[in-house]
Amino acid sequence: MRASDLLGSIVVDRDDKELEDVQDLIMVQDGPPIGPVGAALRVRALLFGTPAIGVRLGFARRDVRGPGPLRALFSALHGRLRVATWDQIAAVEQERIRLRVPERDVHSDIDLSGAPGRVLDAGLELLDRQMIDPDGRMAGNVDDLELTFPDGGGPPLVTSILAGPGALSRRIGGALGDSIASIHERLQACDLEGPARVSFGVVVSIGSDVRLAVSRKDLAIYRFEAWARDTIVTKIPGS
Amino acid sequence: MSLKRLFEVFLGVLTAFGGFVDMGDLVANAETGARFGMGLAWVVVVGVIGIVIYAEMAGRVAAVSGRPVFDVIRERLGARTALVNLVASFFINLLTLTAEIAGIAVVIELATGIDYLLWLPLAAVAVWLVIWKVKFSVIEKAFGLTGLLITVIAVALWRIGPDWGALIRGATSPTIPGNETLGTYAFFAIALLGAAMTPYEVFFFSSGAVEDGWTKRDLNLNRANVYLGFPLGGLLSIAIMASTAVVLRPKGITAETLGHVTLPVALGLGKLAVGILLIGMFAAIFSAAIETSLSAGYTVSQFFGWQWGKYVRPREAALFHVVVIVAIVLALAIGLTTLDPVQVTEYSIVLSAAALPLTYFPILIVANDPTYMGEDTNGRLLNTLGFLYLIVLVIVALATIPLMIVTKGGA
Numbered sequence: 001m002r003a004s005d006l007l008g009s010i011v012v013d014r015d016d017k018e019l020e021d022v023q024d025l026i027m028v029q030d031g032p033p034i035g036p037v038g039a040a041l042r043v044r045a046l047l048f049g050t051p052a053i054g055v056r057l058g059f060a061r062r063d064v065r066g067p068g069p070l071r072a073l074f075s076a077l078h079g080r081l082r083v084a085t086w087d088q089i090a091a092v093e094q095e096r097i098r099l100r101v102p103e104r105d106v107h108s109d110i111d112l113s114g115a116p117g118r119v120l121d122a123g124l125e126l127l128d129r130q131m132i133d134p135d136g137r138m139a140g141n142v143d144d145l146e147l148t149f150p151d152g153g154g155p156p157l158v159t160s161i162l163a164g165p166g167a168l169s170r171r172i173g174g175a176l177g178d179s180i181a182s183i184h185e186r187l188q189a190c191d192l193e194g195p196a197r198v199s200f201g202v203v204v205s206i207g208s209d210v211r212l213a214v215s216r217k218d219l220a221i222y223r224f225e226a227w228a229r230d231t232i233v234t235k236i237p238g239s
Numbered sequence: 240m241s242l243k244r245l246f247e248v249f250l251g252v253l254t255a256f257g258g259f260v261d262m263g264d265l266v267a268n269a270e271t272g273a274r275f276g277m278g279l280a281w282v283v284v285v286g287v288i289g290i291v292i293y294a295e296m297a298g299r300v301a302a303v304s305g306r307p308v309f310d311v312i313r314e315r316l317g318a319r320t321a322l323v324n325l326v327a328s329f330f331i332n333l334l335t336l337t338a339e340i341a342g343i344a345v346v347i348e349l350a351t352g353i354d355y356l357l358w359l360p361l362a363a364v365a366v367w368l369v370i371w372k373v374k375f376s377v378i379e380k381a382f383g384l385t386g387l388l389i390t391v392i393a394v395a396l397w398r399i400g401p402d403w404g405a406l407i408r409g410a411t412s413p414t415i416p417g418n419e420t421l422g423t424y425a426f427f428a429i430a431l432l433g434a435a436m437t438p439y440e441v442f443f444f445s446s447g448a449v450e451d452g453w454t455k456r457d458l459n460l461n462r463a464n465v466y467l468g469f470p471l472g473g474l475l476s477i478a479i480m481a482s483t484a485v486v487l488r489p490k491g492i493t494a495e496t497l498g499h500v501t502l503p504v505a506l507g508l509g510k511l512a513v514g515i516l517l518i519g520m521f522a523a524i525f526s527a528a529i530e531t532s533l534s535a536g537y538t539v540s541q542f543f544g545w546q547w548g549k550y551v552r553p554r555e556a557a558l559f560h561v562v563v564i565v566a567i568v569l570a571l572a573i574g575l576t577t578l579d580p581v582q583v584t585e586y587s588i589v590l591s592a593a594a595l596p597l598t599y600f601p602i603l604i605v606a607n608d609p610t611y612m613g614e615d616t617n618g619r620l621l622n623t624l625g626f627l628y629l630i631v632l633v634i635v636a637l638a639t640i641p642l643m644i645v646t647k648g649g650a
Contacts, residue, residue: 057315057604067603067622070629125610128314128321130306130544137555141544143318163544171318208304208611216546225545229557238372239553 001092001156003122003145004170009095011048011084013103022048022097023081024124026110029117031150031157035201036213039117041158043147045110046089046097047121049081083110086155120206122158127171130209131163131198131216139198139216143167146197158200161210163221166195196220248463252471254383255464259472260479261527262342263335263434263588265500265520266581268476271427272483273494275416277409280477282428286435287473289628291465292621293599296606297441298461301448304611308445308602309541315601324597325542329566331594332439332534334587336570339528340366341580345497346521350514356577363571366528370563375450375549382526388519392500393478395507401485409484410477426642426649429635430585433592435473439534441598446537450550455615495581535566585648593639595632603629 003025011019024047031040057074083106090100099106112119120126122145131139140163147156169181184195198219204211216222233239271279301307306314309328313321343366344358369378415424453461482503483494492499497520504516533549536559540547547559573583603625606617617625643649 067607067617067626069626070604123317128318130310130541137551138540138544138546141313143544168318168543172322173319176322208306225558228561229554233553233557233560236371236553 001147001149002162002167002170003127003147003158006043006046006092006097006147007123009092009097011046011097011099013099013106014090014101015103017103019082019103019106020048020050022046023051025122026083026112027120027122027126027158028112028115029120030115034157034159035199035203037200037203037205040200041120041122041126043086043122043155043158044112044115044119045083045085047081047083080108083107085110126206126210129206131161131212132209133212133214133216135215137216139212139219140164140196140221142210144171144195160200161198161203162195163198163219164196164224196223248460250380251460251464252468253387254380255468256383256471256475257386257389257523258379258383258526258530259469260386260389260475260523261434261437262338262524262580262584263437263591264472264476265342265479265497265524266338266584267427267430267434267588268479269483269494269500270581270585271431272480273487273492273499275419275424275427276484276488277406277481278413278415279424279428279431280410280480281413282431283435283473283476283480285631286432287470287476288624289432289632290436290440291469292624292628293436293602294441294444294469295462295465296602296617296621296625297445298448298453298465299458299615300602300605300611301445302453302457302461303455303613303615304605305449306605306611307449307537307541308441308598309538311605312598312601313542315604321542325538327594327597328438328442328538329535331587331590332442332531332538333566333570333573334583334590335437335439336528336531336535336566337573337578338580338584338587339524339531340567340570341574341583342497342524343521343528344574345580346517346524349498349501350517355580356575359571359574362528363567363574366525366532367564367567369525370529370532370549371553371560375447378526378529378549379447382522382529385522386519386526388515389523390475390478391508391512391516391519392482392504393475395504395512396478396482396485398507399482399485399503401481406481406484420646422642422646423649425638426589426646429592429639429642430588430649432635433588433590433595435476436595437588437591438594438598439531441602442534442537443530446533446541446548450548452550458615497581532563532567532570536560536563582648589639589643589649592632593636596629596636599632600629 006022006025009022013019025043026045026047027041028044029039029041031042034040084099088099088101089097091098127142129142133139142161144162144167145158146160146162148159149156165180165184169177202213204213297308300311312324340362343362344355347358348355415421486503486506487494487499501513501516504512537547539562540559545558546556548556553560605611609616
């Protein structure tokens with residue numbers, strides 16, 4: 001499952017009542033140890049509500065302060081946001097998240113101040129960020145996240161970062177996303193399948209960029225860059 | 240502050256000053272001066288304050304968080320909206336690049352008398368060669384400082400000795416001349432705003448901050464560049480406007496070519512000064528061509544997360560350099576269709592004005608986000624101004640296309 005499978009899906013309660021769309025994934029870093037970053041990220045809850053750009057901009061939950069009028073405008077636009085905790089979810093279907101509880105049991109917020117690890121809104125604080133390798137070179141963006149259900153049950157863990165057009169296509173969606181995906185599939189080296197993966201085990205830190213422990217040259221996402229380097233750029237003197 | 244640091248700041252300010260004026264500013268200011276006198280000078284002031292506010296924010300975000308503008312656009316708007324933004328920005332930037340490359344060729348035509356179309360391919364190759372071979376800091380300083388030669392226009396204006404009182408009255412109590420309409424007045428107001436606040440300026444400025452390795456310690460350098468360099472550049476823009484207002488307008492000449500910009504200097508100071516002006520114009524437009532070419536690479540690479548920048552060897556940022564080359568080739572192709580360079584410039588700055596909210600809105604948001612900025616978020620005054628400008632820019636964006644149609648491109 002990918003983060004983009006959850007984002008934008010509609011939340012449906014026990015009585016088949018359609019609530020609103022998933023706006024973000026609330027994650028807590030309290031999974032099993034995974035690498036230099038420490039514990040793995042676990043999806044703790046889904047933030048849902050009417051689609052609104054204010055959520056995406058950080059006005060809804062993070063302490064983006066101003067400008068005041070914009071803050072007021074976007075808060076009014078996104079209306080109410082609600083939270084479905086992972087244990088309230090019965091099933092994840094195609095573009096539908098089915099809850100095991102009725103609408104009245106859904107909370108308006110979740111208190112994670114006592115959480116055993118860092119709390120992070122994946123859409124706001126992890127997706128679309130720049131990855132940087134140990135040499136300080138840029139190694140692609142976090143285009144999507146791969147989520148895996150652990151063997152013993154419980155909420156899914158972030159196991160890989162997905163990067164490159166193969167992952168981006170699904171975020172873009174629509175006919176354009178589909179054509180990007182099919183072009184990517186056709187051009188991609190035959191030994192690879194699906195989008196380029198970066199194991200979450202090589203993530204060192206998550207901030208305004210995502211630092212990795214391995215060189216970009218060892219990642220599948222580097223192949224396009226390497227192709228451009230070898231077929232075009234190094235053919236020009238002085239490269 | 241050490242003497243070395245002070246010199247660095249001084250040099251930075253001069254570079255920002257000399258690099259402020261480009262093809263768009265030259266065309267827009269000369270043309271409005273000739274057609275409206277000083278009646279639109281206030282727009283230059285509005286535009287310069289706007290670029291000062293937003294360039295400072297973009298530079299500060301880049302210095303503190305290491306994130307240039309298109310990273311920020313992608314992170315705040317998400318993959319989908321950012322892609323729409325990228326397509327629009329790339330297209331407008333391409334038009335701007337076309338205008339700059341054509342501008343270089345026209346300046347050489349003015350100096351040699353040989354048609355600019357012959358110089359276009361040479362200009363394009365020269366721009367690429369400099370990007371390929373020359374160090375970023377050298378490009379910035381060499382062209383920025385040579386661009387200062389354009390100040391010869393201000394000297395010429397002073398030598399001509401116009402009625403200063405009338406000029407100032409024209410600027411402070413603006414009126415629409417009898418042969419113009421409210422539509423054309425508004426159209427050229429938007430053109431001037433677009434010329435002063437062109438999006439590539441913040442793409443380049445913020446990416447340049449990363450290229451130069453700025454950190455929190457460089458915030459003073461950022462402020463000095465923006466608060467001193469840009470307003471000086473704005474003053475120079477107004478001087479260009481005044482020079483055509485004084486020399487061309489009374490004779491009913493409407494400054495439809497770049498050559499008209501040189502007339503006031505020829506009149507006030509003679510042939511040698513025109514030579515100096517042409518060198519200055521060449522440098523200023525050339526540096527803008529480099530900045531727009533790089534901006535094409537910066538925006539695309541930042542959207543996809545590829546390595547970008549001149550601070551690594553081309554082979555380390557291969558896709559970035561490929562995008563730069565593609566942009567230059569496309570701009571050259573558009574230029575070779577013999578579209579009038581001045582008209583291309585006008586369209587590029589007017590469309591730039593329409594696209595400004597796309598670029599400036601995410602900057603305003605992130606400059607307020609403490610997860611990026613720590614304690615260096617915007618203050619209250621800056622937020623108020625930033626917000627007011629955003630409203631103005633949205634109104635301008637909505638008005639631009641209807642105005643283009645109604646006035647038939649300001650004709």
